[in-house]
Amino acid sequence: MADYLLIIILILAFMAFQAHLDIRALKRRVGVLEAGASARADDSAEREAASAAPTAEPAAEPEPASNVAQGPWMAAQARVAAGVGEERETGGGPGTEKRGFNWEHMLGVRLPVWGGAALLLFAAFLFASYAMEQGVFTPAVRVWACGAGAAIFLAAAFFARWRKIANWGRISGALAAVAIGLGYATCYLATAVFAFWPPLWGAAGSGLVGLVAIAIALVFGRLVLVLGLLGGYLAPVLLGELADGWTLLAYLTTVLVASHAVAGWRGWWTSALFSSGLALLWGAVWGFFIHNPRWDSGLDLTLWLLAIAMAPVAAELVARADERIAIMRRDGPVAAAGGSALMLILLGVEALPGAAFWPGFVAWMAFLAIASVLRPRRMDLAGVAMGGFVVALVLWRDPEPGVRLGVLIPALPIVLGAAVIHIAAGRAQRIWASAGVAILMVSVLSSLVDFDGWAGARDVPQIWAILCVGLAVAIVAILVALRGTSTSRQIAPPLAAGASGLASVAIGLVVEPGYYALSAALQVAGLGLVFWRYRVRTLLYLAMVYVAGYLGLIALGHGVATEFAGDITSWPYGRFIPVLALDDAPWQTLIVPGVALVTGATLFALAVRDRLVAVIDFAGLLVLALGVHLAIAPLAGADPVRTVFVFGPLWFPLHLGTAAAALWVASRFGRQGLYWGGSIIAVLAGLALVRLVVVPVTDFWPRMEIAGIAIFNLATVTLVLASGLLVVIGRLIKPTGGEAGRWAGIGFQALGGVTAFVWMLVTIRHGFHPDLLQGETLRVERYGYTGGMLAFAFGLLWLGTARDAQAIRIASLAVALATVGKLFVFDMGGLEGLWRIGSFLGLGLALLGVSWFYARFVFGVGGRHGQEGGAAGEASASPA
Template sequence: MEYVLLVLMALAIPLLGLVGFFRTVSLGRQILLLEARLARAERALAEAGAAGERTAAATEREEQPEQAAATLAEEEQEEVAAAEPQGAAGPPAAVAAGTRLPPRSLEETLGTRWAVWLGGLALALGGLFLVRYSIEQNLFGPGARIAAGGLFAAALLAVGEYLRRSERGLGPAAAVIPTAHAPSVLTAAGTISAFGVVYAAHALYGMIGPAIGFTLMGAIALATLAAAALHGPALASLGLVGAFAVPLLVDSHNPEPWPVVLYLIAVAAAGYAQARLRRWIWIARATALGAVLWGLAFLGLRGPDLAAMVAHVLVQTALAAFFLALEPYRGAEDADAAPDPLALGALAAFAALAGLGLQDPELGSWRLVLGGGAFLVQFGTALRVAPAAGGALFAAAVAGAMLWGWPVLAEAAAEGPTVLPGAPSRPPMPTALWLFLLSGTLCGGALAALGWARLMRSAALPRLAAALYAAAATVGPLALMTLAWHRIDGFDRSIPFALAAGGLGLAFVVAARTFRTGEETACWASLVGLEGFAAGALGALALGLTMALEKGSLTAALALSALGAAWVTTQARLGLLRYAIGVLGVVVAARLGWNTALIGDDIGSLPVLNWLLWAYGVPALAFALASVLLRRQRDDQVVALTEALALALAALLVFFEIRHALTGRIDSPRTDHLEMGLQVVSSLLFGLVTVKLEAFRRSAVLRIGSYVFGGLALAGSLAGLVAMENPLFSRRDEVIGGAVFNSLLLAYLMPALAAFWLGRAARGRRPAWFVGAAVALGAALQLLWTVLEIRRLFQGSDINFLHHTSEAELYTYTAAFLLMGLVLLAYGVLRGSRPVRLVSGAYILLAIGKAFLVDMSGLEGPLRALSFIGLGAALVGIGLVYQKWIFGRPPSSPAAPDAPSPAE
C-alpha cells in the first residue's frame, strides 16, 4: 500500500504541474486571439472612413494590387501550413486575407514561446531528477522505478495527444505560435522519457536483454518519426537522432552487424519518406548523414561481416537515390532539369563511402559486388533523371576507386619491398589481371556508350546537365585507362596502352561525328556532345602520346596536339575543345613545374642542333601558333596560357642551350662568369622582345613577362656577375680569350648594352622605375666591365684582387673613368639625353673620388701630378661645356631709356 501511494504521489506532482502549465498557455492564446481581433476591427474602421473620400477611378486602380497581395498572402499561408504540424494548421480565409499582425512584444515572446520551450525542458528534467532522487534515497526498487518512468512517459504522450486534438478548435490562435507547439514539446518530452526508461531497464538494471531493448528503442524511435507527421519537424529530429543512436545504446557481448543493417534500412526509409512527404529537406540531409556515419563505422568490419558492410553501403545508396532523386523527379521533363544539391550531395557522400570501402585489401570477392553495385546505382540514377546527372561522374569515381584499391598478386604482397633495395622499376601486378582489365573496360565502356546515348536521345537537356553527361562519357574512360596504366606499367612507356588510347580517341571521333551530322546548333545536348567528344578525342590522343613517347617527346606531342586542336577550332566553333587546349596547357605547365629539365642526359654533342630543339623549341613554336589561331576567335585565359607557355618554353630553350654549349650537359653543377653573363643577356633580350611586341598587341602576359625577365636579369647580375661568379673574387674563374676580345666582353659589356637597349625601348611603355632600373643596371655592368678589362690588361687571365696592383694600373683606372665620362657627356650633349649625361656625371664623380682618395696616397712622382692635372683640365672643360651648350642662356640687353639714338 505504501508503494502504491508513493507511485500516485510521484505521478500527481507532474500532472498538477501539467494542468497549471497548459491552463496558462490556453489563457495566453485567448488573450492573443482577442488582441488580434481588436486590431483588425480598428484597422477596418479606419479604412472604411478613408474609403468614402476616394474616387471611383482610384478604387479601380487599386483593386489589382490588393488582389495580388491577397493571393500572395494565401500562398504564403499554404506554404506555412504545409511545413507546420497538423494541429497548428493555417488560419481560415478571413485571417489570411486580413492585415498583418503587429510585431510581437517581449511579453508575448516570453509568454507564448519561451514558456512552452522551457516548460517542456523542465518536464523532461523533472522526470530525470525524480528518478535520480528515488535512486539516491532508495525509495523504490528497480521495477517500481521503471514502472513509474513508463507511466510518466505515457502521461506526457497522452496529454500531448489530447492537446493536439483539442487544438483544432482554436482557429487563428494556432497560427500565432507555430514554432512553440505545446503538444509537440510534450510529446518530445514523453519520447525522451520513454527512451530513458528502456535504456535504464537494459543498461542499468539488466531487466531486459539486448534483443528486446534494441527492439523497444527502435520501435520508440520509429513511432516518434511517424508522430512527427502530426507534431512537426522538431519531433522528427528527435526521433531521427534517437533512431540512429539506438544501436549505440544497446550493450551486447556478441554484437551482430546484420540486425543493425536491417534496422538502419527501416530508419533511413522512414526518415526519407517523412522528409519527402512533408518536404523537410534538413531531415533528408540528416538521414543521409546518419547512414554515411554508420557506414564509416562498418568499414572496420572484418571476415564474414564484410558482407554486412557491403549491404549497408549499397542499400543506403539505393534508398538515397530513390527518395532524393528518382521518386521526386519521376516523370519530370529534361527541359526543366536543374541540378538538385540535396540529391547530388547525398550521392557524392555515398560514392565516397563506397570508395573508402573498396580500399580494404580483405574485401575479396565482395569487391566486385560493392564496386559494381555502387557504380550501377550511381550511373543508373544519373541516366534516369537529369537533375542527378552529376551521379555519372560519381560512378566514374567509384570505378576508379575500385581499380585503385585492387589487390596485388599474392606473391608480390608476401615479398614486400625488401627483395631489392630501392624502388622497384614496375609496381606489383594486380591479381586476376584479366578481371581487373575487364572491370575497367566494362565501366569505361558503359560510361562512354550510355553517356553518348543519353545525349543523343535527350534533345531538351539543359546545358549543365548535358555537360555533366559529356564529361562522364569522356573524362571517365580516360581516367580509368590512366589508372589501369599506372597499376600495370607504373606510368612507364607502354605501346599496348597507347594503342588502346588511340582506339578510344577514334571512338570519340566517331561519336562526335554523329552529333555533327545532326542539328548541332538546335539543342544543347547535340552541341555539348559534339564539343565534349571532340575534346575527349584530343585527350585520348594526348594520353596515347604520353604512353608511347619518351626522351622529352611528351611535351612536344602535347603542344602539337594543342596546335592541331586550335586549328580545328578555326574550322568549327567548338568551345569545349578550346578549353581542352587549356587543359593540355595546364598539363604542360605542371610538367615544367615538376621537372624543368624535360629531357635526360643524352641530348647530343652539337651545341644547337640537339634534342633540346625538339623538347623545348617545337613546343614553344606550337603554343605560339596555337595562341595566334585562338586569338582570332577571342582573347581569353586560354590564349594567355598558350602565350605564357610559348614564352616560358622559348626562354628555357635558350637557357639550356647556353648551358649545354658551355658545359656539355644541362645539369652540370659548375658555372662561370661567361655563362652567367650570357644568361643575363638572354633575359634582357627576352624582356626587350616582350616590350617591343606589346607595341603591336597589348597583352598582360607580355607585360608581366617583361617584369619577370627584367627581375631575372637583375638577380643574375647582382648574385652572379657582381658577387659569386665575378673573376675579381673567384680563384677558379679566369678570363677566357685575349686582351680585348675575351669572355669579359660577352659576360659584362653585352649585358650592359642590352640593359641600355631595354631601358630605351621601355621609355613611355613601362613605369619610370623600370626604365631607371634598366639604365642603372647597364651603367653598373659597363663600369664593372671597364674595371675588369683594365685588370685583365695588367694582370693577365687571373685577375683576382689579391694580386698586387701597380701604379700604372691605378692611374689607368682614373684615366678610364674620366675618359668614359667625357665620351658619355659628349654623346649626351649631342643627343640631348639627360640620363646619359647623368651616367657620365657618375663616372666623373668616381674619377674625382679615386683621384683624391687613392691616387693622392697610392701614386708618386709624375703619375700623381699627371693624374691631378688631367683631372683638373677635364673638369674645367666640363664646366665650360655645361655653361655654353647645356645651361647657357643668351644675355639679356635691355635698352637704356636715356641712350641716344644713332640718328642723333
C-alpha cells in the same frame, strides 16, 4: 534509473527546441504569404480608386464581427497566432515590418504542453523508484505497468486528437511522445535493469517501439518521428546485438525505409536527412568496429550502404506532386549518396580480393546514374557518381590489376553513358561534356601510374602513347560528326581540351615517359589553341591550373631528386611524383615547357587581354630562361671567371636576346607579362656580366680562357653582342616603364658602353698575351691601351654627335680626358728632366686641343663668329 531520467529530459528539451524552430519557420512563411496577399490587395484597391469617380467617397469598412465579439485582447492574439504583428496593423509596410515574439503566447500555450509531458515522465520515474524501494511490485509487474502506461498515454493522445480539444495538436503530440518514451523505458527495464528479457528481445522491442513512433508520426508530427529515429537506431547498440548481420540489415533497413517514407509523404526533408545521418553513423560503426573485412565478404554491410544511398531518392516517389522542392530535398540525397560512397571506398581499400565492396561501389554508381536519367531534376546524382569515381581512383593505391579492371570496365560506361544521355537530352551539355572528359583523363593518368608505375611507363611508353592518341582521335571524330549542330557548339570546347590533353600526355610519354610536368605545360599550349578557336573563358582558368600543376611538379620532383635518397614509390602517392632534377634534363623539364607556356600565352593573347595571360607569359619566360641557363651552366666548370668566354658566347647572347625579344613584343603588343619577365632576365644577365667580366678585368688581369686570335675570338662574340643587346634593351625599356624605366634604360645603355670598353681592353690584352691573358705589361702594350681609349673616345664623340645624344658626348669627353691623363701621368711617368717638362707641356696642349675639338665640332664655335658662336654653344649645351 537516474541515467534514464537524464536521457528523457534531454530528449524533451530537444523536442521543445525543435518545436520552437518549426513554429518560427511557420510564422515566417505565413508572414510572406500575407505580405504577398496584402500587396495584391493594395494594387487592386489602387486600380479601383483610379477608375472610380473623383467625387465618390470610400465606404467605411465594417469591423470584423469576431474581433468585436471577442474583444481587443482576443483579436490581438488571433493576429499573433496567424503571424500578423502589431506593426503590420498600425501601417508598417510589408518590406519594413518586424513582427515581435509573443512571450505570453509561448509561456501560456506552448511551454506548458512540453513541461507537462516532462513532468508526466518524471512522475512515472518517481513512482517506479518508490515501488522498487518499497518492494510493492514484482519486477514483472513493474515492467508491464510501464508498458501499460505507454499504452494509456498513446490512447490519450488519440483521444485528444479525436475530440479536438483546445490546443489539441501540441497536447496530442506531447502525450504521444510520453508514450514512446515509456515504451523505450519498458524495454530498458525488462532487459538492462531486471534482465527479464534476453538482449535480443529488448532490441526487438525497442525497434518495434521505434517503428510505431515512425508510423504514428504521420498523425502526431515530426517530433515523434525524431524520437522514433533516435530510439530505433540506438536500440541495437544500447540493448544488445542482434542475432547476425542479416538480421541487423533487415532491422536497420526497415527503420530507414519507414522513416524516409513518412518524411517523403509529409515533406519533412530535414528529418529525412537526420535519418540518413544516423544511418551513415551506423554504417561507420558497423564497418569499422564490428565488421572485419579480412574474413567477411561484407555483402550485408554493402547492401546497407546501398540502401542508405537509395532511400532518399526513393522517398521522393511518395512525395505529394504539388510539394515544392526544398533545399533539404536537394541536398539530402547528395549527402547520403556521398557518405555511403566514401565508406564503400574506404572499406574496399582495406578489403581482400573477393569482398563485395567494389562490386557494391559499381552498383552504387549504376543506381545514381539511372536515377539521374529517370528523374532529370536529380542530375546532380550523376555528378556525385562521377565525383565518387574520381575519389576512388585517387584513394585506391596498389590495387590488384584484375580488380581494378573489374571496376574500370563497367564504371566508365556507366558514368560516361549518363553524361551522354544528359547531353543528348540537352541538359547542361557543356557541364556534362567537361565532367566526362575529366573522368576520362583521370582514369587514363591514374591507370598509367597504378598499372605500370614509373618503370612500366618507361619500358613501354609507346603503348600508352598510342592509347592516348587513339582516345584523342576518337574525340576529334565525335567533334567532326557533330560539326555544325547546336550540341557541337556546347560540347566542342571541353572535348577539344580533352583531346589536347591526351595528345600532350602522348607527347610527354615519347619525350620523357611518365613525366607529367611536361605534359601539363604542353596542355597549356593546347588549351590556348582551343581558346583561340572557341573563346571559352573557363579554358583560361583551366590553363592556370595546369601552370600551377607544372610548377608544383617540377619543384617537388627536383627537391626529391636532390634532397631525398630513399625510394619514394613507398609513399602513398610516390608514384605520381616525377623524380627528375632540373639540371639533369633541362630540355624536358624547363626549355620545352617554357616554350609551350609562352606559346599558349600567345594564343590566349590573340583572343583576349587578361592578367592571367600575363601570369602565363611571365612564368613561361622565366622557366625558359632558367632552362637555357641550366643547359649551358656545365660549360662554366668550377671557375666561371676563367671560362666566361667559353660559355659566355652562348649564355649572354641567349639571355640578353631573350630579354630584348620579350621587351620588343611587350612594347609592340602590350604583353605586360613579357615586359616584366624580360626586365628581370635583363637585370640578372647584366649583373652576371658585371660579376664575371667587368669586375674581374679591373684586377689587371685575371685568368681567362679565350679561343681564337686577336679581335676574331670568342671574347668579341660575347662582349660585342652583349653590348649591342644591352643598348637595345635600354631603348626598349625606356618608353614602357615610365620614370623608372627611363633610368633603367640609361643604366642598361651605360652598361652596354662599359661592356664595349671592356671588350677593347680585353682584345688588346689578348693580342699581347693570348695565354690566359697572363704576362708582364710592356710599354708598347700600355701605349696600345692609350690608343684604343683614344679611338673609343672619338668613336663615342662621333656617335653622340650623329645622334645628338649629349650623354654619349659627355661619356666621350670623360674617356678622352682619362686617356690624356693616362698618357702623360702613367705612360710617361718614368720620364725625367726636359722630357718630364715636355710631357706636362704636351698634356696641357692636349687638353687645349680637346677643348678646341669640342668647341669646333660639337658646339659649332667658329673663329669668325666668336661671340655669336659662343652664345649658341652655351645654349646648345644647356639641358632641355
